[in-house]
């Protein structure tokens with residue numbers, strides 16, 4: 333058993349009695365009430381999920397295992413010669429709640445390295461898809477194509493105690509995560525670079541190897557590490573994390589769950605917003621002939637978007653009520669590495685202009701920028717201008733968090749998810765509209 337798996341085993345064994353006790357001895361304690369507007373409004377804010385991997389405070393933003401983003405970036409072991417931590421070390425933190433030593437990070441990197449060979453049939457599946465398929469559809473298809481590799485399915489079919497479910501789930505998670513950078517880079521080079529594929533370099537860490545296979549020079553390796561870490565988890569209720577958890581709750585294996593997670597991420601109200609931001613900014617740039625608009629000019633573009641019934645991409649959030657710290661972390665990177673980038677200047681003008689307009693517009697509960705408002709700027713700067721690819725980067729990151737969650741779901745024996753539906757008639761009766 334690897335060191336990480338051994339540690340996880342003990343953590344799960346220690347934690348499980350807490351969950352069992354809550355369900356058994358305190359199962360009837362009321363946590364929340366549910367209103368009709370929450371039922372009609374997408375279950376917004378109903379406290380009905382449990383996770384210990386991350387917590388999203390509406391004002392402070394995300395904490396991963398209790399650590400803020402600046403703390404994560406500061407405390408985790410860094411890749412030599414780079415500014416950013418190892419993604420492998422971050423995954424260790426998500427799984428165990430502990431900051432790893434360099435040796436522990438190296439162990440995880442070695443685990444990934446052993447498992448990273450992508451079966452050739454995955455590339456055949458991708459080559460067989462129409463060239464104009466969306467990269468997210470390709471990413472999802474590649475992952476579900478590997479479902480037959482699931483160790484969980486094999487062990488389940490052999491007969492396994494439910495206390496052991498987490499073990500083959502862990503195996504599936506590591507086998508899958510180790511392959512994602514190469515699959516993602518393959519999709520990029522196949523679709524946009526005439527199939528000129530770059531082979532992985534076994535000496536590199538996950539972020540470094542991804543940058544290498546994308547064919548983009550330093551400091552893009554640090555960009556990749558930062559992206560994967562920032563996008564990894566945002567507690568359990570967002571569409572991608574919740575989809576992964578929901579599908580896995582039926583004991584569907586990790587390949588089904590992560591493929592489904594990506595399908596949820598691919599919506600324009602969720603992960604696709606990073607592509608939408610760039611598309612929107614490009615529209616503004618085209619109509620300005622490339623010149624950075626003044627704040628007055630930008631205000632007009634924003635109002636035109638709102639008045640045509642569209643959302644301003646990259647702004648607003650279902651939970652957050654302040655500027656997203658993931659936006660702030662990327663902004664810090666831009667200020668250091670690309671302060672004079674024209675798109676960064678656009679995004680800065682938007683930062684000044686959009687929140688007061690959304691407040692005046694009076695609908696969005698959160699007028700501040702989210703993670704997606706800044707993501708595309710950095711990618712564009714380093715030559716990744718094919719913006720319909722951006723959500724794939726989000727997907728590689730989000731898989732880290734969702735895999736960690738699903739392993740723990742199985743470890744703690746979380747149940748099949750099954751909320752209850754009511755009819756409109758029933759709701760009207762509850763509202764007192766009908767007898």
Ligand code: CMX
Pocket residue numbers: 570600601602603604605638642643644645646647648649650651695696697698702703704
């Ligand atoms: N521009 C215009 N209108 C907005 C808005 C924005 N950026 N954000 C919210 N609104 C509107 C909503 O569409 C909604 O209008 P209706 O009442 O007509 O339906 C109203 O304000 C209230 O919405 P809310 O409660 O503030 O926000 P929701 O929880 O319903 O939705 C989100 C959250 C992110 C989908 C929404 O803010 C949005 O559409 N933002 C733009 C798309 C985006 O950036 N998505 C990425 C989010 C981060 C991620 O998941 O990747």
